[in-house]
Amino acid sequence: MKRRPPRLHKGDTVGIIAPSSPPNIERLTKALDFLDELGLHYVLGNTVQLHNHYLAGTDQERAQDLQEMIEDPTIKAIFCASAGFGAARIADKIDYLLLEENPKIFWGFSDITFLHTAIGMFSDIVTFHGPTLSSIGRENVTERTKHMFEQLFQPAEIHYDESISPLTTICGGAARGEITGGNLTLIANSLGTKFEIDTAGKILLIEDIGLEPAQIDGLLNQLRQARKFEQVKGIVIGEFTEIHPREYEDSPSLDELFESYFKDLNIPAVSGFKIGHCEPNVGIPLGVDVLLDAENKDLAILPGVE
Numbered sequence: 001m002k003r004r005p006p007r008l009h010k011g012d013t014v015g016i017i018a019p020s021s022p023p024n025i026e027r028l029t030k031a032l033d034f035l036d037e038l039g040l041h042y043v044l045g046n047t048v049q050l051h052n053h054y055l056a057g058t059d060q061e062r063a064q065d066l067q068e069m070i071e072d073p074t075i076k077a078i079f080c081a082s083a084g085f086g087a088a089r090i091a092d093k094i095d096y097l098l099l100e101e102n103p104k105i106f107w108g109f110s111d112i113t114f115l116h117t118a119i120g121m122f123s124d125i126v127t128f129h130g131p132t133l134s135s136i137g138r139e140n141v142t143e144r145t146k147h148m149f150e151q152l153f154q155p156a157e158i159h160y161d162e163s164i165s166p167l168t169t170i171c172g173g174a175a176r177g178e179i180t181g182g183n184l185t186l187i188a189n190s191l192g193t194k195f196e197i198d199t200a201g202k203i204l205l206i207e208d209i210g211l212e213p214a215q216i217d218g219l220l221n222q223l224r225q226a227r228k229f230e231q232v233k234g235i236v237i238g239e240f241t242e243i244h245p246r247e248y249e250d251s252p253s254l255d256e257l258f259e260s261y262f263k264d265l266n267i268p269a270v271s272g273f274k275i276g277h278c279e280p281n282v283g284i285p286l287g288v289d290v291l292l293d294a295e296n297k298d299l300a301i302l303p304g305v306e
Helices: 025-037 059-071 086-095 094-099 110-122 143-154 184-189 211-225 254-265
Strands: 013-019 041-044 075-080 105-108 127-129 158-159 168-171 174-183 202-209 234-241 269-271 283-284 289-293 298-302
Touching: 013 059, 013 158, 059 075, 059 086, 075 143, 086 110, 086 127, 086 184, 094 110, 105 110, 110 174, 110 184, 127 211, 158 174, 168 234, 168 254, 174 184, 174 283, 184 202, 184 211, 211 254, 234 289
Parallel strands: 013 041, 013 075, 075 105, 105 127, 174 202, 202 234, 234 269
Antiparallel strands: 127 283, 158 298, 168 269, 174 289, 289 298
């Protein structure tokens, strides 16, 4: 397992950055009220209100925001205000050794997957795949989504079973290993870079939004041909939302598609987890050991903070 960052305490100060696209300011403002409810103080990064085409400032500005939050000893956690596009552009501009020497909570999802992979690889610390702050400001956000922030204050195991959402066993069995992954597109984007995801001996989490079944097929095939499924110990399939089959396509269902890739691997694979672009969005630590029991449709996750 990777090293856990220290837990939060009420009265701590957290940093808010926009390493990808600009956040929705109205939603972010509502999320700041939520941080107040959690008893946290916050510091806004300089890029939160910047626009550079579809990015929240230049690469240098966004990287500097993250770097300053890492360097500041008063900042106990770093929350991503938004995702979108562009986090991968700053991955080679971060001092990962400094973060390893001064571990702190890092929280976000979707486009932030590239930074989760990079931090896990070069800082060797646990990070958190959870909703961005601007998504906390949505009108339909659920209490379960908000409740997931409580794991940052007190070490606690997470148990996910069908009491949260219906689950489908793609392939049976049980396995224990370190969980890694996140957004499928960003996982595939890491291939061939120095931040290429390592899946050997791991439980792989995948989720995505706005793809056609044929595009999901292409991404899974890319991972297969990169041999990322050969030594993986299990597959956790999160939410794939806003799927848009082309009108002329006779597209397989998502479970049929997942079966074509995972059924014959003879490792546990389960779909239906409300992790990703959905409500609730169950925030989980990456880099901790989990037990995936496909027979009983249960995912047990060790605490992400110490």
